[in-house]
Amino acid sequence: MIWMALILTFSILIQTWHWYRIFQPPKQQKHLIFSHTPKIFISVIICFHRPWTSIPRVLKRLCEQTYPHFEVLLINDGPVKLQPSHLDWIQQQSKFKYIIHNKKRPGKKDALITGIRSSQHEWLALTDIDCIPGPHWLRSIVHHLPDHPGIILGYSPYLPSSGLLHFMIEQETLLTAIQYLGWARYGTPYMGVGRNLIYHRTVYEKTTFQSHLHLPSGDDDLFVNEAARTFPTYEMLTSESIVYSTPPETWRSWWRQKQRHLSIGKYYSLSSKVRISLFSVCLGIEKSFLLFLLITRHYKLFVFFICLKIILTLAPLRKTYHRMNRDNHFPKMWIYEWMHFFYLILASPWIFLKTKRKWD
Numbered sequence: 001m002i003w004m005a006l007i008l009t010f011s012i013l014i015q016t017w018h019w020y021r022i023f024q025p026p027k028q029q030k031h032l033i034f035s036h037t038p039k040i041f042i043s044v045i046i047c048f049h050r051p052w053t054s055i056p057r058v059l060k061r062l063c064e065q066t067y068p069h070f071e072v073l074l075i076n077d078g079p080v081k082l083q084p085s086h087l088d089w090i091q092q093q094s095k096f097k098y099i100i101h102n103k104k105r106p107g108k109k110d111a112l113i114t115g116i117r118s119s120q121h122e123w124l125a126l127t128d129i130d131c132i133p134g135p136h137w138l139r140s141i142v143h144h145l146p147d148h149p150g151i152i153l154g155y156s157p158y159l160p161s162s163g164l165l166h167f168m169i170e171q172e173t174l175l176t177a178i179q180y181l182g183w184a185r186y187g188t189p190y191m192g193v194g195r196n197l198i199y200h201r202t203v204y205e206k207t208t209f210q211s212h213l214h215l216p217s218g219d220d221d222l223f224v225n226e227a228a229r230t231f232p233t234y235e236m237l238t239s240e241s242i243v244y245s246t247p248p249e250t251w252r253s254w255w256r257q258k259q260r261h262l263s264i265g266k267y268y269s270l271s272s273k274v275r276i277s278l279f280s281v282c283l284g285i286e287k288s289f290l291l292f293l294l295i296t297r298h299y300k301l302f303v304f305f306i307c308l309k310i311i312l313t314l315a316p317l318r319k320t321y322h323r324m325n326r327d328n329h330f331p332k333m334w335i336y337e338w339m340h341f342f343y344l345i346l347a348s349p350w351i352f353l354k355t356k357r358k359w360d
Contacts, residue, residue, distance in 0.1 A: 005301070008289045011282040012309050018279050019316035023182040040142050042070040043119035047111040048129040049077040049103070055089055058131045063093060067139035073119055076100045077111035107216035109209045116204055124204070126197045126220070131156065132244040140240035141198055149203055151224060151233040153184050154196030155324070158247035165254060169247045171336035172343075178320060179276060181235045189233040190272035194220035196243040203231050217264045225268050239325060262347050280344060287341040310334060
């Protein structure tokens with residue numbers, strides 16, 4: 001029992017180190033003060049492959065941006081047929097460029113390449129058709145851009161909703177963001193999300209998607225994983241820079257999405273896989289041993305280690321949730337960790353057995 005207690009303590013300490021050292025978001029202003037905004041032109045690229053029943057909110061929000069120097073490239077990657085009224089609305093927007101792309105293979109990389117080649121400006125901002133940026137999104141991006149080619153990683157949570165599924169999605173998305181933003185701040189970025197991702201044209205021209213063009217996914221995380229080895233990567237975490245997205249509505253659609261993400265993870269660099277696996281492995285060891293203590297009725301030890309985990313991670317969790325605009329929600333992570341543990345057990349085979357061949 002002594003050796004088990006030592007391993008359990010060590011796994012908790014490793015996780016605590018991550019929360020204190022790696023997962024702390026950058027010390028930035030929660031709100032930017034736009035006293036002076038440099039004049040930098042941005043190309044916003046959006047690909048879609050499903051018909052609309054109404055004008056997507058992302059397009060309406062782009063029309064409401066307080067920053068004027070941008071263009072929007074809307075890539076129809078079906079192509080799918082749009083209603084005449086929608087096409088008329090798009091054509092009336094002076095900053096919009098509508099492009100039809102004939103899909104030849106799964107995924108959206110070819111459509112994204114078409115958008116990049118058709119863009120006029122050096123800085124490229126990527127988001128999705130179901131996203132909802134705020135009115136200061138582009139202005140916030142400009143305030144985060146360096147004076148040299150690089151990559152900007154943004155934060156994109158899902159819209160709030162109720163139910164167990166949303167609780168899972170909310171916490172999993174938050175934990176993922178805490179990890180990739182934290183490792184980027186630490187100097188070893190490994191991924192980004194295409195719902196809120198910005199990079200210079202030079203980054204694309206030097207990296208491209210060629211090494212993973214045969215895969216349907218990876219236009220965001222695999223691209224960043226490769227490009228970040230050459231170009232500097234920065235995180236963007238202010239209230240104005242957040243881009244919200246619509247969460248999956250059913251367990252089935254969420255599971256399909258997770259299959260796609262998990263199947264791509266095995267293509268990360270070895271160093272990236274080692275870094276991001278350490279936290280999950282220690283979490284798995286902790287929960288496995290706690291379950292063993294509970295099953296074998298070592299209730300005092302079980303309660304002791306639960307309290308130890310809470311005491312050690314209370315301060316960094318509270319601080320992290322505050323900077324991620326989730327004040328007073330930090331106790332949710334202690335609950336979600338158990339769900340994440342079982343999720344990892346169920347999902348881990350997909351990392352090795354299947355690469356999803358469809359863009360959901």
